[in-house]
Amino acid sequence: xxxxxxxxxxxxxxxxxxxxxxxxxxxxxxxxxxxxxxxxxxxxxxxxxxxxxxxxxxxxxxxxxxxxxxxxxxxxxxxxxxxxxxxxxxxxxxxxxxxxxxxxxxxxxxxxxxxxxxxxxxxxxxxxxxxxxxxxxxxxxxxxxxxxxxxxxxxxxxxxxxxxxxxxxxxxxxxxxxxxxxxxxxxxxxxxxxxxxxxxxxxxxxxxxxxxxxxxxxxxxxxxxxxxxxxxxxxxxxxxxxxxxxxxxxxxxxxxxxxxxxxxxxxxx
Amino acid sequence: xxxxxxxxxxxxxxxxxxxxxxxxxxxxxxxxxxxxxxxxxxxxxxxxxxxxxxxxxxxxxxxxxxxxxxxxxxxxxxxxxxxxxxxxxxxxxxxxxxxxxxxxxxxxxxxxxxxxxxxxxxxxxxxxxxxxxxxxxxxxxxxxxxxxxxxxxxxxxxxxxxxxxxxxxxxxxxxxxxxxxxxxxxxxxxxxxxxxxxxxxxxxxxxxxxxxxxxxxxxxxxxxxxxxxxxxxxxxxxxxxxxxxxxxxxxxxxxxxxxxxxxxxxxxxxxxxxxxxxxxxxxxxxxxxxxxxxxxxx
Numbered sequence: 116x117x118x119x120x121x122x123x124x125x126x127x128x129x130x131x132x133x134x135x136x137x138x139x140x141x142x143x144x145x146x147x148x149x150x151x152x153x154x155x156x157x158x159x160x161x162x163x164x165x166x167x168x169x170x171x172x173x174x175x176x177x178x179x180x181x182x183x184x185x186x187x188x189x190x191x192x193x194x195x196x197x198x199x200x201x202x203x204x205x206x207x208x209x210x211x212x213x214x215x216x217x218x219x220x221x222x223x224x225x226x227x228x229x230x231x232x233x234x235x236x237x238x239x240x241x242x243x244x245x246x247x248x249x250x251x252x253x254x255x256x257x258x259x260x261x262x263x264x265x266x267x268x269x270x271x272x273x274x275x276x277x278x279x280x281x282x283x284x285x286x287x288x289x290x291x292x293x294x295x296x297x298x299x300x301x302x303x304x305x306x307x308x309x310x311x312x313x314x315x316x317x318x319x320x321x322x323x324x325x326x327x328x329x330x331x332x333x334x335x336x337x338x339x340x341x342x343x344x345x346x347x348x349x350x351x352x353x354x355x356x357x358x359x360x361x362x363x364x365x366x367x368x369x370x371x372x373x374x375x376x377x378x379x380x381x382x383x384x
Numbered sequence: 385x386x387x388x389x390x391x392x393x394x395x396x397x398x399x400x401x402x403x404x405x406x407x408x409x410x411x412x413x414x415x416x417x418x419x420x421x422x423x424x425x426x427x428x429x430x431x432x433x434x435x436x437x438x439x440x441x442x443x444x445x446x447x448x449x450x451x452x453x454x455x456x457x458x459x460x461x462x463x464x465x466x467x468x469x470x471x472x473x474x475x476x477x478x479x480x481x482x483x484x485x486x487x488x489x490x491x492x493x494x495x496x497x498x499x500x501x502x503x504x505x506x507x508x509x510x511x512x513x514x515x516x517x518x519x520x521x522x523x524x525x526x527x528x529x530x531x532x533x534x535x536x537x538x539x540x541x542x543x544x545x546x547x548x549x550x551x552x553x554x555x556x557x558x559x560x561x562x563x564x565x566x567x568x569x570x571x572x573x574x575x576x577x578x579x580x581x582x583x584x585x586x587x588x589x590x591x592x593x594x595x596x597x598x599x600x601x602x603x604x605x606x607x608x609x610x611x612x613x614x615x616x617x618x619x620x621x622x623x624x625x626x627x628x629x630x631x632x633x634x635x636x637x638x639x640x641x642x643x644x645x646x647x648x649x650x651x652x653x654x655x656x657x658x659x660x661x662x663x664x665x666x667x668x669x670x671x672x673x674x675x676x677x678x679x680x681x682x
Binding site (some may be wrong): 122127220222233381382 | 442488491659
């Protein structure tokens with residue numbers, strides 16, 4: 116990793132990170148602030164929800180009606196989507212451009228005339244993308260914890276929260292790795308923001324539709340969103356080996372392939 | 385010291401194809417240490433492709449390229465430590481000010497006196513270090529690009545159309561600076577399609593056409609040995625064919641009384657032949673490099 120490039124990249128990305136953190140933090144806080152209102156109208160809401168099909172309830176991560184009135188049930192149904200969807204969009208947009216911007220911005224000629232190898236460029240930028248994703252996830256988790264403490268009613272167990280946070284972080288890292296991969300396979304340098312965001316949305320809609328339609332078989336796992344277990348109120352909820360392995364192996368494969376391709380790639384500015 | 389150790393750049397049967405499109409084909413070239421080497425050719429001839437291979441931005445399809453006896457692919461980091469590069473388009477990081485950009489660029493070399501050199505060069509080129517990059521004109525961006533290439537006093541300077549956007553005064557200062565750097569030992573590889581620049585600056589020149597080197601020659605000998613520009617004023621109109629002059633490369637007539645042509649044969653034989661003609665004027669000139677260049681591109 117190159118310290119000089121890392122420092123420059125951090126400065127270049129800090130504004131974007133602050134904006135995304137503020138927006139997601141605000142969404143988390145304000146959404147959780149409605150939990151008290153949900154509790155206030157618990158009976159009326161329960162009456163209405165009884166008419167909702169079970170599959171729709173399951174789609175939102177509820178196994179029974181009482182789940183809606185626990186703070187973690189509310190959080191996993193309403194808040195985690197911000198970090199799952201918006202966090203993934205942030206991760207893929209950042210990472211798909213962090214290398215490619217040197218090519219379409221035509222600064223690659225400058226950077227690659229410095230005494231720095233492609234390997235150093237690749238891993239410095241990858242580390243920067245992952246660090247940004249980590250900071251965003253850390254800040255979002257911090258805001259979530261503070262908000263839960265403010266708006267909760269009754270007990271709150273932190274371990275399901277930490278597990279869900281870890282899964283979401285890994286999901287974001289996976290999309291960051293997909294973004295890096297997209298950027299290195301592009302033959303001609305052009306911004307890939309729309310394509311990257313589109314890819315996240317396609318995966319998310321596939322995940323939503325597969326849950327809505329009750330297709331909870333293996334096809335649902337074609338979307339990485341499905342790899343995040345959001346059923347936080349399940350008694351057996353915890354880290355599952357196959358989910359963790361899925362994330363780590365996919366991330367590692369994407370990084371290794373991307374590194375290999377980038378080292379052999381013609382930089383056509 | 386053998387010949388190869390004196391060569392700072394060596395291209396050996398270098399080819400590059402972009403899919404089916406030709407980039408460069410079978411280029412072999414040697415640039416000697418201390419030279420100011422001109423690399424001329426029109427747009428699309430393969431100049432930038434060659435430079436991008438030297439910088440390891442792109443990989444050769446076949447052949448090899450060496451700088452300072454190091455392979456451009458394997459030893460790119462070591463090579464980059466000792467070269468400076470001015471790209472044809474001065475693209476800089478938009479979110480920076482000029483001094484930030486130059487400081488960032490020089491930080492890679494761990495320079496002790498980087499700031500001082502930046503200040504000296506910016507004064508020479510009349511460049512405001514406090515300006516934001518997006519506010520700079522093309523000429524000022526080019527100045528930044530030149531300073532970043534010179535700040536670490538490289539052993540080899542690779543310049544790709546470096547004068548684009550520079551006004552004549554700055555261009556002249558830049559050329560003076562290049563001569564000074566060359567005297568200190570810096571080898572200069574100067575790619576351009578502006579022939580007067582190459583003529584004014586370079587000692588050796590390679591002409592590239594359609595991806596192939598068609599001539600590598602010292603500028604002086606290229607002028608002396610190859611072509612003469614002949615202008616003959618006849619008393620009566622004459623046709624060049626009637627004169628049966630060999631080795632005539634190009635002909636221009638003006639109402640038949642004036643013949644202008646480029647001649648690449650023995651000048652004594654030509655004068656002998658003309659002695660029997662009724663001529664009023666005879667001018668034999670050194671052609672401009674541009675005229676020689678056009679001759680090669682015919």
